[in-house]
Amino acid sequence: MSTLVVILQFFLSLTILVVFHEFGHFLMAKLFKVRVEKFYLFFNPVFSLFKYKSKKSDTEYGIGWLPLGGYVKLAGMIDESLDQEQMKKDPQPWEFRTKPAWQRLLIMVMGVVFNFILALFIYTMIAFHYGDSFIPLKNMTEGMAFNEYAQKVGFRNGDILLRADSEELIRLDDKTIHLMMEAKTVWVLRDGKEVAINMPEDFAEKIIEGKSMFLDVNYPYVIDSVMPESRAMRAGLMRGDSIVSYIDASCVDSVKKADVFSMVSMYDKCRNIPIPIIVSRNDTLTRLLLTPNEKGKIGVSMKGPAAFYKIEKVNYGLLESVSVGVKRGFGRLFSYVGDMKYVFSAAGAKSVGGFVSIGSLFPYPFNARIFWEITAFLSVILAFMNILPIPALDGGHVMFLVYEVITKKKPSQNVMVKAQIIGMILLFALMLYANLNDFRGL
Numbered sequence: 001m002s003t004l005v006v007i008l009q010f011f012l013s014l015t016i017l018v019v020f021h022e023f024g025h026f027l028m029a030k031l032f033k034v035r036v037e038k039f040y041l042f043f044n045p046v047f048s049l050f051k052y053k054s055k056k057s058d059t060e061y062g063i064g065w066l067p068l069g070g071y072v073k074l075a076g077m078i079d080e081s082l083d084q085e086q087m088k089k090d091p092q093p094w095e096f097r098t099k100p101a102w103q104r105l106l107i108m109v110m111g112v113v114f115n116f117i118l119a120l121f122i123y124t125m126i127a128f129h130y131g132d133s134f135i136p137l138k139n140m141t142e143g144m145a146f147n148e149y150a151q152k153v154g155f156r157n158g159d160i161l162l163r164a165d166s167e168e169l170i171r172l173d174d175k176t177i178h179l180m181m182e183a184k185t186v187w188v189l190r191d192g193k194e195v196a197i198n199m200p201e202d203f204a205e206k207i208i209e210g211k212s213m214f215l216d217v218n219y220p221y222v223i224d225s226v227m228p229e230s231r232a233m234r235a236g237l238m239r240g241d242s243i244v245s246y247i248d249a250s251c252v253d254s255v256k257k258a259d260v261f262s263m264v265s266m267y268d269k270c271r272n273i274p275i276p277i278i279v280s281r282n283d284t285l286t287r288l289l290l291t292p293n294e295k296g297k298i299g300v301s302m303k304g305p306a307a308f309y310k311i312e313k314v315n316y317g318l319l320e321s322v323s324v325g326v327k328r329g330f331g332r333l334f335s336y337v338g339d340m341k342y343v344f345s346a347a348g349a350k351s352v353g354g355f356v357s358i359g360s361l362f363p364y365p366f367n368a369r370i371f372w373e374i375t376a377f378l379s380v381i382l383a384f385m386n387i388l389p390i391p392a393l394d395g396g397h398v399m400f401l402v403y404e405v406i407t408k409k410k411p412s413q414n415v416m417v418k419a420q421i422i423g424m425i426l427l428f429a430l431m432l433y434a435n436l437n438d439f440r441g442l
Helices: 002-031 101-130 148-153 174-182 203-210 231-235 260-269 318-344 346-351 355-359 368-386 394-407 413-441
Strands: 036-043 050-052 060-063 066-074 132-134 144-146 160-164 185-190 193-198 215-217 223-226 242-246 275-281 284-290 300-302 312-314
Touching (some): 002 368, 101 394, 148 203, 160 174
Antiparallel strands (some): 036 066, 050 060, 160 185, 275 284
16 A cells, blocks of 8 residues: 555656646747647557547647656657658748747747746745744754764764854755765764864765765654564563663674664664663663564654654745745755766766656655655756756757757758657666666665
8 A cells, every 4th residue: 555655646746747847838839839739648659548639729638658758749840759751841830840949949948947937836835835844953952863984984973963164054954964965074063062074075975875864863762653563562662662772682783872873774784683672661771672573674663853852833924935935946956956966976876766766755654745845856856857958858959949049050850850869768778777776776
């Protein structure tokens, strides 16, 4: 059931993004009186799942069976269909190719523009409906928990984040993570004193290579619920128990204090191996023997940071929400563009994911706010990726149109067809590579 819920969310989000993107092209084409022959959600090689065309309309609307995007087919244009027969006929006034270059340019960029507008709208509505709630870093009195690599760099469990270079760190979010990964020096509060941590130049690449977060909120490891017949229940763990530490065993090192990273690591290393743990129950320490299952799970849910730290809540009016939404949309875009440089590193290339990686972003059980947050972020990504100057993408068409505007010369039909084919091959190769990365990681 959980997998089905995630898949349905993925397809719903993809449908919204594709339809909105293609509607941008469609609307601008109609404005400039370009005939739209097809408007499709997903691709339809050989056959369609659904199609409809009114006798009064020039456009066939449909749903394809290959969920790799969607398209609008414009009369008189070399696109994914590679329809060259139409291009051999005399140009007609309703065709894309007969329109001025500036009109064709607007038609091509409008899909990207609509995706970005959609992202800004979603972020605005999230701010207006939900407001904002977060735990300020200054309220996290137990500081952060860090993975092994971050501790080698110089971080210590319990450090309270202060600044990345000269930028004050307010909350634990993508912006803070990005600032820390880019910083030369991160300042933390440790034992009441400010401590400077010099960040290695390859810090970001190492984190990407590890494919995991390098820090998380540090808070007591308290059990919120125990699943029936789970390993935790058999060990004697109960709701409200606080796991304080775990003790020397064949799979772990000596005595270690329990925190988010150490416990998850311990479960993974000690599959089907009994580990002595120290539990605090009603202010009394108890020793229990816990055995994670073959998947490294024990069958509990833990209380989150909100149970221990004060949350700040902010409500926004409509105009304030617009400002927040625009700021967040552009922030996401700049952050994503800045992170693109890591894709060209060895570690970054290995981290590129496909459908499984994208689908795993969606929550189970369904959470409306998280769903719309992810959809807005994917809309930003889709806008940026589509404007890249790669043939077969909108950015490829834009590249040729800019060339035409500057030189006053149209690329030949042969050049456009070959560019389209090369671009499609590149995109399918990238898609195959990304999805193979997913399957390697399963």
